[in-house]
Amino acid sequence: MTLAEENYLKTIFHLERKLKSEVSTNALAERMQTRASSVTDMMQKLADKKMLVYKKYKGVQLTEKGKKAAAYVVRKHRLWEVFLVDKLKFHWDEVHEIAEQMEHIKSVELIKRLDAFLGHPDFDPHGDPIPDKDGNIKKAEKRLLSELIKNQIGICVGVKESSPEYLQYLDKKKIKIGTKINVLGKEFFDGSMMIQVGRDQFFVSKQIAENLYVQTN
Amino acid sequence: MTLAEENYLKTIFHLERKLKSEVSTNALAERMQTRASSVTDMMQKLADKKMLVYKKYKGVQLTEKGKKAAAYVVRKHRLWEVFLVDKLKFHWDEVHEIAEQMEHIKSVELIKRLDAFLGHPDFDPHGDPIPDKDGNIKKAEKRLLSELIKNQIGICVGVKESSPEYLQYLDKKKIKIGTKINVLGKEFFDGSMMIQVGRDQFFVSKQIAENLYVQTN
């Protein structure tokens, strides 16, 4: 598995779960910041390696083998993110790019020991679940903040979007994983909400609210 | 700096210090397990980048810029080795290959924080000095065990050779960094020695003795 192959597999893995269908060449090209023709080349190579099923003009679908390989890349990525935040005290908006490189280090033993060193974490710093060695992902019962109604209380457990900009907004508002959020009111028209975080009360737009995952007791 | 370029620079850096002269194409090819023609190609590229001075048929010499870049790769390598041994509890004979990959992760901030996390170590698990951010290496006063004479006592501070085989031999003999070694006798003819380590007394060949660094009070 080369670095490029691992990056493609991981992206296909994420897109498959999001779209719940085969992944198209263009969707992949956009996500990977590359050209459709480059994607086609790689799809043919990964199909040869039995990592996915490729039907000309019809997109691709990961095989079991491909899914497992992809989940392992995700596992490595998220474990390294935990390391960077928990041990090296990086901020959660700074770790993605570095983990993007570290996920490609080749050593099964390394990941085993890293996992133990970190205390076998189940979630990464953005609240995303860490697949186990066999590629199984346990999905937590979580909902978007935007789904709550007036007077409901949620605990922040993750983010849907994890761009530095969004994460920095959350920081400014003192929202992080574990933070209690009280919905004081909701505007029907635009989906914006009045919420309480600690002692502060403020408005959040729909766009903010539908990118934050919360758990309701 | 690509991965290949970093590996070349690091190897040239090591060879220059060992040979104390320009580094020849063949010397480099042998160390890097590659062909002389591939080395020539890379030397031309690194000369274009002003990392070294290349004179056809005369070998290469790092520029200040090249030396600094190389020392930084060495710094990263050795810091990761400390991480692997101190934090992940790898054995000192298992870390080289992994560090060989980790040294190429690109993030200045990462290395800054790693260094702090490890407590700003001065030496790696093999006793080799870790260059500072500016590429300066402090060299410890250390001698080879083979240089000691009868009744001298040395503390093991590093190894010259760090192959798994050699390191595993030392383990078997309970010699590690910090171990006190007492020279009970030395055979003039073949350079072999009788030494005491803890309660054990045993012979070591010249080959063993001249790959172990010790400090004499």
Added chain:
DNA sequence: ACTAATATTTAGCTTTGCCTAAAATTATAA
């Protein structure tokens, strides 16, 4: 000083992963 051996460079090819432009297929819409 010359020839033979050794070291080094050059020329030309290969693979990976990317690109552009052109061709082919599928989707949309009048």
Added chain:
DNA sequence: TTATAATTTTAGGCAAAGCTAAATATTAGT
């Protein structure tokens, strides 16, 4: 139902980093 638009694939190339084989320089031995 066709024509146009959008998507996808193919063809042909490029750069990095390696290789083999051939050419060239250097070094060593007589």
